[in-house]
Amino acid sequence: MANYLHSLRERRRKRRSDAAARSSGDQRVAVIGLGRFGSSLASELMRRGWDVLGIDTDSRLVQKYSDDLTHAAVADCTDAEALRQLGVNEFTSAVVAIGTDIEASILVSTNLLEADVPNIWAKAISRQHGQILERLGVHHVVLPEHEMGERVAHLVTGRMLDFIEFDDDYALVKTVAPEVATGVPLGESQVRRRFGVTVVGIKRSGEDFTYATAETVVERGDVIIVTGKTHAVEEFAELS
Secondary structure (H helix, E strand, O other): HHEEEEEEEEHHHHOOHHHHHHHOOOOEEEEOOOHHHHHHHHHHHHHHHOOOEEOOHHHHHHHHHOOOOEEEEEEOOOOHOOOOHHHHHHEEEEOOOOOOOHHHHHHHHHHHOOOOEEEEEEEEOOOOHHHHHHHOOEEEEHHHHHHHHHHHHHHHHHOOOEEEEEEEOOEEEEEEEEEEOOOOHHHHHHHHHHHHHEEEEEEOOOOEEEEEEOOOOOOOOOOOEEEEHHHHHHHHHHHO
C-alpha cells in the first residue's frame, strides 16, 4: 500500500508541468455525484460558462439535472472502465462530490488519479476521510460541512459580517469599521502596526466595494474587508 501511494505521488509530481499546459483554456469539468453539494456546484459552474459533465449512479438525479448541464450520465465511476467510456480521462478537472459513501469516494478518486486527470477536487465528510484523500494524492480536498460550521460559528459569536479562513492561520473578514480605524487616513491610523491586520477593501452605504489605500479615510458605518492572522482579525472585529 505504501509503495502504491508513493507511486501515485511521484506520478503527480511528474505531470504538474504538463497539467498546467493542458488545463490552459480548458473549461470542462466532470462532477461525479449529483447530490446537494454536487448539483449546486455543477449549476454554479454552468452559470460561469463551463461545460459540465454530471455523473451519478441514481438515474432520477441524472434525469432531474440533465436539462441544466452540458451532459449528464448514469454511471458507476468506481469502475475505471466507466470513466474511460465517458471520456473523463480527457478532462483536466474533475470533482468527486460523493456524499456519505467513503469507499466509493476513495475508489473514484483513485480511478481519476490513475487516469492522470491533472486537477482533482474531492469532498470529504470528515477530517480522517480528507486525510486519506490527501494521502492518495488528490489535489484539493474540501470539507464543506466542517468549514461552513466554523464560518457560521464566527458569525454567530462575533461582530463579523463574513469570515473566510485560509491555510496557515490566515483569514479574511468583513466587518463594520471600528472607531479606532475611522476619521483619519489608514496610513495614519496605523491599523497594521497596532492590530496586525490590513484593510484591503471598503464599502460605503449606497456604493460598491473599492480598494483601500494608505490615503483612504474610513468613516463611521463603513464596511471594511480586513486580512491577517486569524486571532488578529477576530480581535479587531470585536472592536466594532
